[in-house]
Amino acid sequence: MTSPAEQPMVAAAAAAAAAVVAAAGEQAYRAWLAHTATCATCRVSAACPTSVRLGRAWRKARR
Numbered sequence: 604m605t606s607p608a609e610q611p612m613v614a615a616a617a618a619a620a621a622a623v624v625a626a627a628g629e630q631a632y633r634a635w636l637a638h639t640a641t642c643a644t645c646r647v648s649a650a651c652p653t654s655v656r657l658g659r660a661w662r663k664a665r666r
């Protein structure tokens with residue numbers, strides 16, 4: 604049986620877990636952004652395998 608006093612802790616734990624996921628997503632996003640800013644292929648075309656890979660990693664991390 605869960606006491607009412609434990610509910611805020613459960614909510615805080617869920618928020619912390621969500622923050623970890625968000626941080627991972629942001630890290631992946633920054634990696635993708637840094638790549639597109641420096642990659643010659645990305646500057647001239649959207650068909651860059653590395654960009655696709657980083658984009659997939661970003662979406663996966665956001666889940």
Ligand SMILES: [Zn+2]
Pocket residue numbers: 638639642643644645651652653654
């Ligand atoms: Zn690229």
